[in-house]
Amino acid sequence: MSNGNEGRNLHFIEEIVEEDIRTGKHGGRILTRFPPEPNGYLHIGHAKSICLNFGLAKKYNGKCNLRFDDTNPVTEDVEYVDSIKEDIRWLGFDWEDREFFASDYFQQLFDWAILLIKKGVAYVDDCSADEVSASRGTPTRPGKESPFRNRSVEENLDLFIRMSKGEFPDGTKVLRAKIDMASPNMHMRDPVMYRIKHAHHHRTGDKWCIYPMYDYAHGQCDFIENITHSVCTLEFEVHKPLYDWFLDNIIDDPGVNKSRTRQYEFARLNLNYTVMSKRMLLKLVKENYVNGWDDPRMPTISGLRRRGYTSGSIRDFADRVGVAKRENIIDIGLLEFCIREDLNKKAQRLMAVINPLKVVIENYPEGVTEELEAVNNPEDESMGTRKVPFSRVIYIEKDDFMEEPPKKFFRLSPGSEVRLRYAYFMKCTDVVKNGAGEITELRCTYDPESKGGKSPDGRKVKSTIHWVSAEHAIEAEVRLYDRLFVKENPYEAEEGKTFVDNLNPDSLKTVTGYIEPFAKGSKPLDKFQFERIGYFCLDPDSSGNKLIFNRTVTLKDSWAKITSKEC
Ligand code: ATP
Ligand code: MG
Numbered sequence: 001m002s003n004g005n006e007g008r009n010l011h012f013i014e015e016i017v018e019e020d021i022r023t024g025k026h027g028g029r030i031l032t033r034f035p036p037e038p039n040g041y042l043h044i045g046h047a048k049s050i051c052l053n054f055g056l057a058k059k060y061n062g063k064c065n066l067r068f069d070d071t072n073p074v075t076e077d078v079e080y081v082d083s084i085k086e087d088i089r090w091l092g093f094d095w096e097d098r099e100f101f102a103s104d105y106f107q108q109l110f111d112w113a114i115l116l117i118k119k120g121v122a123y124v125d126d127c128s129a130d131e132v133s134a135s136r137g138t139p140t141r142p143g144k145e146s147p148f149r150n151r152s153v154e155e156n157l158d159l160f161i162r163m164s165k166g167e168f169p170d171g172t173k174v175l176r177a178k179i180d181m182a183s184p185n186m187h188m189r190d191p192v193m194y195r196i197k198h199a200h201h202h203r204t205g206d207k208w209c210i211y212p213m214y215d216y217a218h219g220q221c222d223f224i225e226n227i228t229h230s231v232c233t234l235e236f237e238v239h240k241p242l243y244d245w246f247l248d249n250i251i252d253d254p255g256v257n258k259s260r261t262r263q264y265e266f267a268r269l270n271l272n273y274t275v276m277s278k279r280m281l282l283k284l285v286k287e288n289y290v291n292g293w294d295d296p297r298m299p300t301i302s303g304l305r306r307r308g309y310t311s312g313s314i315r316d317f318a319d320r321v322g323v324a325k326r327e328n329i330i331d332i333g334l335l336e337f338c339i340r341e342d343l344n345k346k347a348q349r350l351m352a353v354i355n356p357l358k359v360v361i362e363n364y365p366e367g368v369t370e371e372l373e374a375v376n377n378p379e380d381e382s383m384g385t386r387k388v389p390f391s392r393v394i395y396i397e398k399d400d401f402m403e404e405p406p407k408k409f410f411r412l413s414p415g416s417e418v419r420l421r422y423a424y425f426m427k428c429t430d431v432v433k434n435g436a437g438e439i440t441e442l443r444c445t446y447d448p449e450s451k452g453g454k455s456p457d458g459r460k461v462k463s464t465i466h467w468v469s470a471e472h473a474i475e476a477e478v479r480l481y482d483r484l485f486v487k488e489n490p491y492e493a494e495e496g497k498t499f500v501d502n503l504n505p506d507s508l509k510t511v512t513g514y515i516e517p518f519a520k521g522s523k524p525l526d527k528f529q530f531e532r533i534g535y536f537c538l539d540p541d542s543s544g545n546k547l548i549f550n551r552t553v554t555l556k557d558s559w560a561k562i563t564s565k566e567c
Contacts, residue, residue, distance in 0.1 A: 011323035026228040030062025037069045038080035040278035041293040041300045042087045048269040051318035054093035066095035073201035087301040103203045117156045121178045124159040142182035143189045166209045187242045219243030222261040230261045233268040267324040273332045273483040274299045297484045308537030308552030313342040336553045343535045351466040352515040352530040356395035358441045364392040374422045389472040400465045410462035419464040425450040466531045468514045476547040478513035
């Protein structure tokens with residue numbers, strides 16, 4: 001498997017890793033990790049992090065652990081654990097037997113908390129969550145010390161152990177690190193280490209009723225697993241002194257400390273026209289703005305997969321985005337570019353009509369079917385050819401006909417001649433309308449001498465259009481997806497509104513399409529280019545007698561066209 005980055009410059013984390021290998025830090029060993037919290041499905045931002053962490057391990061002969069940060073049983077679920085594993089595998093990465101959970105270390109984290117209490121650097125606080133956060137201060141104003149800050153070691157030990165035994169209700173006590181309420185770094189102002197949650201955990205069951213905070217768990221988990229390079233997003237840069245503080249207080253061995261995990265931060269991936277916060281994505285799912293986490297409009301990995309994205313195109317995208325040190329917003333057009341690039345090379349071509357206009361070819365014999373040869377993929381000869389049935393009645397796209405064409409319209413119009421792809425030259429002789437004056441049918445003639453679309457006498461036609469034989473075409477549901485949000489920055493909502501008010505009301509349009517019979521045997525997620533329309537894939541909800549096609553992406557960037565017209 002190519003990671004697609006051959007030949008590009010090293011990014012800054014690769015430079016660090018190469019330098020560490022050169023100087024023999026960590027004995028040349030490279031161990032990264034991907035640490036998702038199982039409280040939602042993974043999105044394209046996570047894909048970036050997966051490609052980076054697993055990619056580094058792969059490139060430098062190292063390993064990458066999968067570690068679930070399952071420290072909050074209230075929001076976490078096995079459904080999410082399973083989906084995360086499926087998505088990482090699908091992206092093409094393998095954690096082998098290194099599947100870990102922060103909950104595997106709950107006992108160790110608890111023992112270290114006891115150690116910190118004994119050292120006099122952790123205390124039990126009876127303040128409520130609100131009181132704790134109100135006494136935090138602001139970045140420019142120091143916080144206030146809790147009245148419980150100076151409890152004796154004995155009292156703290158007794159209370160913490162009783163907390164762990166379930167003697168106190170949720171929210172009545174927390175364990176805090178005793179650091180510095182005046183620190184300019186807010187994360188150092190006596191952060192909470194443990195809170196009481198009488199909640200069932202998907203792995204530890206009812207064993208614990210106190211759970212460590214992410215900030216108390218994360219650095220120690222990296223340490224326990226001997227992670228060499230802990231790669232995370234920029235917002236964690238300010239947490240680093242806290243992670244170091246915990247480890248400095250827990251480990252007293254200079255030898256161990258020297259080869260301790262180092263944390264490196266990169267800019268999280270932001271994409272326009274979508275949101276990437278799990279909280280917001282969960283709201284879209286829970287409140288039925290979309291049809292589940294894998295709705296093809298979602299920026300989730302499962303949504304993109306169902307939409308027809310390939311894992312290769314996502315890896316390519318992650319690579320092109322690069323690894324930045326500063327926040328930026330990537331144009332969703334780049335993701336669409338990557339999938340077009342990939343599908344152009346791989347996708348089977350088909351003819352399909354999604355807005356049909358009936359055409360009767362009057363000089364074509366009734367009851368006859370011809371099998372015409374069509375190329376499966378002009379980019380890849382090895383994909384061969386197929387037969388497409390042709391008969392007297394066909395469908396063409398409504399848009400390919402104009403009764404009163406403007407000057408530059410070269411497709412079909414009364415009296416004009418076009419090429420039917422892989423078939424014949426065809427001329428429009430008559431237009432049939434209903435009582436309301438709407439065009440219901442065209443009458444045409446074809447040139448039997450132009451088989452295969454070849455000119456019999458050197459005369460030229462200015463346009464080639466696609467078609468399907470009405471009698472042979474398969475009727476299918478075609479889902480035309482568009483961007484989920486109308487606003488480039490959906491997080492920005494007007495006064496009194498929220499991000500859901502920025503949803504694109506036309507993000508899904510369902511039509512009936514007529515597709516050449518080749519599509520009959522397709523399997524879920526099989527990918528096609530419907531010629532001149534776009535890339536599509538077969539939705540997994542399809543059944544033998546009802547095919548559903550999802551539009552992955554249009555052939556060209558239709559939004560770019562609209563924007564440039566508007567400008
Ligand atoms: P969210 O903010 O959507 O809830 P999160 O950061 O809380 O996401 P985690 O499950 O904790 O989600 O993330 C797992 C890993 O993925 C972390 O290392 C995190 O830094 C990384 N990650 C999350 N979002 C992005 C993103 N947009 N770009 C790059 N990496 C990301
Ligand atoms: Mg997180």
